[in-house]
Amino acid sequence: xxxxxxxxxxxxxxxxxxxxxxxxxxxxxxxxxxxxxxxxxxxxxxxxxxxxxxxxxxxxxxxxxxxxxxxxxxxxxxxxxxxxxxxxxxxxxxxxxxxxxxxxxxxxxxxxxxxxxxxxxxxxxxxxxxxxxxxxxxxxxxxxxxxxxxxxxxxxxxxxxxxxxxxxxxxxxxxxxxxxxxxxxxxxxxxxxxxxxxxxxxxxxxxxxxxxxxxxxxxxxxxxxxxxx
Amino acid sequence: xxxxxxxxxxxxxxxxxxxxxxxxxxxxxxxxxxxxxxxxxxxxxxxxxxxxxxxxxxxxxxxxxxxxxxxxxxxxxxxxxxxxxxxxxxxxxxxxxxxxxxxxxxxxxxxxxxxxxxxxxxxxxxxxxxxxxxxxxxxxxxxxxxxxxxxxxxxxxxxxxxxxxxxxxxxxxxxxxxxxxxxxxxxxxxxxxxxxxxxxxxxxxxxxxxxxxxxxxxxxxxxxxxxxx
Amino acid sequence: xxxxxxxxxxxxxxxxxxxxxxxxxxxxxxxxxxxxxxxxxxxxxxxxxxxxxxxxxxxxxxxxxxxxxxxxxxxxxxxxxxxxxxxxxxxxxxxxxxxxxxxxxxxxxxxxxxxxxxxxxxxxxxxxxxxxxxxxxxxxxxxxxxxxxxxxxxxxxxxxxxxxxxxxxxxxxxxxxxxxxxxxxxxxxxxxxxxxxxxxxxxxxxxxxxxxxxxxxxxxxxxxxxxxx
Amino acid sequence: xxxxxxxxxxxxxxxxxxxxxxxxxxxxxxxxxxxxxxxxxxxxxxxxxxxxxxxxxxxxxxxxxxxxxxxxxxxxxxxxxxxxxxxxxxxxxxxxxxxxxxxxxxxxxxxxxxxxxxxxxxxxxxxxxxxxxxxxxxxxxxxxxxxxxxxxxxxxxxxxxxxxxxxxxxxxxxxxxxxxxxxxxxxxxxxxxxxxxxxxxxxxxxxxxxxxxxxxxxxxxxxxxxxxx
Numbered sequence: 001x002x003x004x005x006x007x008x009x010x011x012x013x014x015x016x017x018x019x020x021x022x023x024x025x026x027x028x029x030x031x032x033x034x035x036x037x038x039x040x041x042x043x044x045x046x047x048x049x050x051x052x053x054x055x056x057x058x059x060x061x062x063x064x065x066x067x068x069x070x071x072x073x074x075x076x077x078x079x080x081x082x083x084x085x086x087x088x089x090x091x092x093x094x095x096x097x098x099x100x101x102x103x104x105x106x107x108x109x110x111x112x113x114x115x116x117x118x119x120x121x122x123x124x125x126x127x128x129x130x131x132x133x134x135x136x137x138x139x140x141x142x143x144x145x146x147x148x149x150x151x152x153x154x155x156x157x158x159x160x161x162x163x164x165x166x167x168x169x170x171x172x173x174x175x176x177x178x179x180x181x182x183x184x185x186x187x188x189x190x191x192x193x194x195x196x197x198x199x200x201x202x203x204x205x206x207x208x209x210x211x212x213x214x215x216x217x218x219x220x221x222x223x224x225x226x227x228x229x
Numbered sequence: 230x231x232x233x234x235x236x237x238x239x240x241x242x243x244x245x246x247x248x249x250x251x252x253x254x255x256x257x258x259x260x261x262x263x264x265x266x267x268x269x270x271x272x273x274x275x276x277x278x279x280x281x282x283x284x285x286x287x288x289x290x291x292x293x294x295x296x297x298x299x300x301x302x303x304x305x306x307x308x309x310x311x312x313x314x315x316x317x318x319x320x321x322x323x324x325x326x327x328x329x330x331x332x333x334x335x336x337x338x339x340x341x342x343x344x345x346x347x348x349x350x351x352x353x354x355x356x357x358x359x360x361x362x363x364x365x366x367x368x369x370x371x372x373x374x375x376x377x378x379x380x381x382x383x384x385x386x387x388x389x390x391x392x393x394x395x396x397x398x399x400x401x402x403x404x405x406x407x408x409x410x411x412x413x414x415x416x417x418x419x420x421x422x423x424x425x426x427x428x429x430x431x432x433x434x435x436x437x438x439x440x441x442x443x444x445x446x447x448x449x450x451x452x453x454x455x456x457x458x
Numbered sequence: 459x460x461x462x463x464x465x466x467x468x469x470x471x472x473x474x475x476x477x478x479x480x481x482x483x484x485x486x487x488x489x490x491x492x493x494x495x496x497x498x499x500x501x502x503x504x505x506x507x508x509x510x511x512x513x514x515x516x517x518x519x520x521x522x523x524x525x526x527x528x529x530x531x532x533x534x535x536x537x538x539x540x541x542x543x544x545x546x547x548x549x550x551x552x553x554x555x556x557x558x559x560x561x562x563x564x565x566x567x568x569x570x571x572x573x574x575x576x577x578x579x580x581x582x583x584x585x586x587x588x589x590x591x592x593x594x595x596x597x598x599x600x601x602x603x604x605x606x607x608x609x610x611x612x613x614x615x616x617x618x619x620x621x622x623x624x625x626x627x628x629x630x631x632x633x634x635x636x637x638x639x640x641x642x643x644x645x646x647x648x649x650x651x652x653x654x655x656x657x658x659x660x661x662x663x664x665x666x667x668x669x670x671x672x673x674x675x676x677x678x679x680x681x682x683x684x685x686x687x
Numbered sequence: 688x689x690x691x692x693x694x695x696x697x698x699x700x701x702x703x704x705x706x707x708x709x710x711x712x713x714x715x716x717x718x719x720x721x722x723x724x725x726x727x728x729x730x731x732x733x734x735x736x737x738x739x740x741x742x743x744x745x746x747x748x749x750x751x752x753x754x755x756x757x758x759x760x761x762x763x764x765x766x767x768x769x770x771x772x773x774x775x776x777x778x779x780x781x782x783x784x785x786x787x788x789x790x791x792x793x794x795x796x797x798x799x800x801x802x803x804x805x806x807x808x809x810x811x812x813x814x815x816x817x818x819x820x821x822x823x824x825x826x827x828x829x830x831x832x833x834x835x836x837x838x839x840x841x842x843x844x845x846x847x848x849x850x851x852x853x854x855x856x857x858x859x860x861x862x863x864x865x866x867x868x869x870x871x872x873x874x875x876x877x878x879x880x881x882x883x884x885x886x887x888x889x890x891x892x893x894x895x896x897x898x899x900x901x902x903x904x905x906x907x908x909x910x911x912x913x914x915x916x
Contacts, residue, residue: 023647024640045685074676074684096574098647102654105572106662114334115397116325133668140672167665168573182253189252189327195654196331196424204335207396210362214369218303226303227274343792344855345783411711418710418785425789425882433793436854439820443827447761455761456732481876482869503914532905532913554803556876560883563801564891591897598901625894626802653883 001067002040005033006056009040009091012177016095017048019185027095028073031177032083034090037061041079043070074141081145082173086157091177093184096169099191100184103127104164110190111206113197117190118207118215122159125187126151130166144168159220162187230296231269234262235285238269238320241406245324246277248414256324257302260406261312263319266290270308272299303370310374311402315386320406322413325398328420329413332356333393339419340435342426346419347436347444351388354416355380359395373397388449391416459525460498463491464514467498467549470635474553475506477643485553486531489635490541492548495519499537501528532599539603540631544615549635551642554627557649558642561585562622568648569664571655575648576665576673580617583645584609588624602626617678620645688754689727692720693743696727696778699864703782704735706872714782715760718864719770721777724748728766730757761828768832769860773844778864780871783856786878787871790814791851797877798893800884804877805894805902809846812874813838817853831855846907849874 012029016022025048030041039059046055057068063080065072073079079092103110103125110125112118117125128147135143148163148171161183162172172183197204206212219226241258245251254277259270268288275284286297292309294301302308308321332339332354339354341347346354357376364372377392377400390412391401401412426433435441448455470487474480483506488499497517504513515526521538523530531537537550561568561583568583570576575583586605593601606621606629619641620630630641655662664670677684699716703709712735717728726746733742744755750767752759760766766779790797790812797812799805804812815834822830835850835858848870849859859870884891893899906913 023643043686071686096572096647096651098650099654101572101574101651102658105651105655106658108658113396114325114330116330130666131669133666136666136668136672140676167571167669185252189325192327193325193330193334195657196328197334199424199428199657200331200335200337208359208362208365210365211360211396214365218369228272228300342854343783343788345788414710418783421785422783422788422792425786426792428882428886429789429793429795437817437820437823439823440818440854443823447827457730457758481872501915529915554801554876554880556879557883559801559803559880560887563880563884564887566887588895589898591895594895594897594901598905625800625898653886657886 002033002036002038002058003053005031005038005040006053006058009042009056009177010051010053012091012093012181013042013051014048015178015181016093016184019181021095021097021181021184021188022048027093028075029091029093029177029181030073030076030079031091032089038066039080039083041072041076043068044073046070075144077139077141078145078148078171081142081149082171085145085149086152086173088158088175089173089180090175091180092171092173093177093180094169094171095184097184097188099195100162100164100170100187101168102195103191104169105167107166109164110194111204112212113194113204114207115211115215116193118212119219120183120186121162121190122156122216122220123212124206125162125164125190126155126160127164128166159216231262231265231267231287232282234260234267234269235282235287238271238285238406239280239282241320241322241410242271242280243277244407244410245322245413248410250324250326250410250413250417251277256322257304258320258322258406258410259302259305259308260320261318267295268309268312270301270305272297273302275299304373306368306370307374307377307400310371310378311400314374314378315381315402317387317404318402318409319404320409321400321402322406322409323398323400324413326413326417328424329391329393329399329416330397331424332420333398334396336395338393339423340433341441342423342433343436344440344444345422347441348448349412349415350391350419351385351445351449352441353435354391354393354419355384355389356393357395388445460491460494460496460516461511463489463496463498464511464516467500467514467635468509468511470549470551470639471500471509472506473636473639474551474642477639479553479555479639479642479646480506485551486533487549487551487635487639488531488534488537489549490547496524497538497541499530499534501526502531504528533602535597535599536603536606536629539600539607540629543603543607544610544631546616546633547631547638548633549638550629550631551635551638552627552629553642555642555646557653558620558622558628558645559626560653561649562627563625565624567622568652569662570670571652571662572665573669573673574651576670577677578641578644579620579648580614580674580678581670582664583620583622583648584613584618585622586624617674689720689723689725689745690740692718692725692727693740693745696729696743696864697738697740699778699780699868700729700738701735702865702868703780703871706868708782708784708868708871708875709735714780715762716778716780716864716868717760717763717766718778719776725753726767726770728759728763730755731760733757762831764826764828765832765835765858768829768836769858772832772836773839773860775845775862776860776867777862778867779858779860780864780867781856781858782871784871784875786882787849787851787857787874788855789882790878791856792854794853796851797881798891799899800881800891801894802898802902803880805899806906807870807873808849808877809843809903809907810899811893812849812851812877813842813847814851815853846903
């Protein structure tokens with residue numbers, strides 16, 4: 001059952017080491033079948049070399065294991081909270097990818113410094129508030145999801161498919177597990193470029209809203225004209 | 230028809246991922262047969278793994294598709310404007326390569342800090358003016374070409390085969406598609422070296438005109454003595 | 459005799475070039491069989507391409523060669539001093555890995571800027587005092603071990619499995635040779651992230667003790683809930 | 688004739704792209720047979736993929752081609768000047784390797800910030816004076832050699848096997864072509880580490896002479912105790 005979903009989640013996870021977004025067993029990707037109410041996620045602490053579709057864990061909305069013999073990722077409650085609140089998303093990716101994590105550790109959002117950023121992310125990549133002692137000590141992973149959701153009160157998660165959890169690292173998402181991983185890869189590139197940009201010009205400001213709109217909307221939405229569709 | 234041109238353009242595009250100048254389907258290279266008035270360019274949004282010569286799109290001077298079933302790169306009007314105005318060039322390359330894009334995003338030209346730069350580029354790599362709202366909202370890609378051309382009013386494009394579009398990234402060119410890609414690769418190296426140079430010495434000035442002339446002219450022009458020709 | 463130990467030490471050494479933690483013959487990993495009082499270590503100046511288990515040198519507690527025809531690593535007295543004082547450790551790794559060495563050369567400990575760090579290292583990665591003329595000129599390698607041990611007077615070496623020797627580079631350890639190498643790889647990632655963090659925000663402070671505890675203790679100790687065990 | 692020398696020079700040149708010290712046809716390595724008065728060097732502008740021992744050019748002390756159908760590297764007069772003045776050296780390597788060139792472009796010597804540096808180079812990596820108009824316009828490559836030699840008036844070239852030519856890049860040498868390439872690889876690592884060191888601590892000073900002596904002399908000279916000899 002759900003073989004397609006498990007395969008898609010497994011393959012998306014395996015993209016992480018290929019793109020050098022993780023080392024060892026770090027990182028995790030999940031996917032959801034909303035019609036069936038089934039979430040598929042990487043097992044906790046399993047090395048990518050040993051990851052196969054049958055090791056992917058299937059969960060229900062409450063995080064109960066529906067299929068699989070391994071423990072799901074310890075970040076599972078964060079994934080579930082995002083699926084509950086971001087209703088259009090079909091996949092989530094969490095890594096400690098190098099450059100995005102630098103910005104997360106500096107507790108700074110990544111300003112939109114250029115069209116590479118604007119092609120994928122509609123504005124500043126947001127950073128969450130730092131978590132309180134209470135949020136950390138009780139249901140930490142669930143609360144990580146909650147601080148992300150709160151940060152998106154006025155942001156459309158399908159126009160901003162990435163967030164930096166302060167002091168921690170990025171979560172990204174998309175309409176599929178593969179799309180979530182692509183967003184992490186692009187975020188990593190954008191974070192790297194942004195670091196160089198401020199090294200050259202420390203006070204560089206973001207691009208204009210006009211240029212942001214032009215690039216974002218030529219690739220996304222009803223008037224998009226990039227690609228073959 | 231034009232099999233040679235399509236093959237040359239396809240191969241030049243395939244050099245981009247090999248040199249790590251692009252990720253995913255980013256970037257595009259074109260070539261021109263001026264005697265026939267035919268421009269060949271990468272199709273929009275096609276992954277490099279799937280790119281073959283028969284997928285290269287052939288266009289006339291007005292951008293009409295002469296051969297091919299795919300849509301040409303969305304940056305096609307920029308390429309056409311450069312071919313119209315830079316009469317000696319035979320190929321154009323556009324990427325968001327990492328280090329060159331950092332400088333473009335910082336809206337700074339790259340000073341000629343050393344002989345690596347001087348061997349290929351005859352002075353500061355220029356950055357365009359930022360585009361106006363009018364230029365962005367109407368015929369954006371054509372206007373991208375126009376701001377590049379305007380920046381080259383007093384610059385010979387065959388002595389300066391690269392430009393940084395402000396807030397965006399580099400375009401490079403040469404007498405062939407392969408030469409355009411080589412210029413992007415060298416630009417990337419030069420941009421990386423320049424970033425390190427100012428990290429070590431923030432007020433570093435450019436090299437002397439005498440040293441610039443020596444290095445540029447020992448590799449280019451009638452008195453060149455580098456290489457086997 | 460001790461074939462298992464020699465094999466484990468050889469394989470751990472061979473992980474170093476794979477993870478790009480060393481170039482040429484740099485670096486060395488050792489392991490110990492405490493029940494037999496035998497230490498196994500890489501021979502001095504041997505290239506990784508030529509390293510096989512039979513070239514691993516076996517020593518007693520005093521550094522006398524028990525088995526092997528090659529000279530042990532010149533850093534052997536440092537390893538022995540650490541084994542004598544850190545009684546829980548089973549393997550030690552020494553490299554001049556790029557980013558960790560930058561911090562060692564700057565004589566700065568690496569603050570815990572985020573959860574990647576907190577997942578592995580319980581607080582600031584400590585840097586030793588600079589060594590005195592006396593310590594350098596006589597029994598230098600032994601004294602390198604002594605300044606490390608002194609730095610750990612109030613630190614549990616199994617909760618902080620890395621140190622930066624001032625002006626030199628990192629030593630790491632763990633319950634096996636492989637674990638020692640893993641600690642070096644993670645240290646390298648953490649050092650790289652920390653460098654980017656201060657480039658973005660030069661005054662960034664460490665994460666809270668609450669967040670440090672949460673991440674360190676969810677992976678280590680009796681209440682750990684990460685992984686499959 | 689001189690097949691061994693040509694083979695050694697060819698192989699040393701081929702190490703450059705393997706270690707990512709060059710791109711395209713950049714860089715050149717030479718070797719000398721002092722008993723015969725024969726210098727072997729890479730031909731100018733030839734791609735590494737096409738380099739074979741029979742393409743290596745043999746020259747006499749005056750730079751006349753003794754064997755070979757290709758033009759020698761345009762940097763040949765620099766190599767010859769170094770062989771004439773540094774009598775112990777058997778091979779020379781010139782690249783525009785990334786990190787070393789950053790320091791050369793900043794016209795800064797690389798301070799000895801740590802033991803990685805001290806293991807190979809006995810003090811600050813020197814940078815030459817900037818060349819005068821007269822030196823650049825007439826016999827530029829010969830004069831490049833002369834400014835290097837002048838910089839070494841009080842330095843033993845076998846204890847400092849590298850120099851940064853201001854505004855240009857590094858030359859390194861050793862007792863063989865392979866040793867010259869190894870020196871470039873180590874220089875590149877040391878230059879990278881030094882860049883990170885000053886990013887962490889901008890006023891970091893060099894290590895003590897005592898520590899420099901300890902590390903340099905444990906690997907070089909009559910009392911060396913590193914390695915198997």
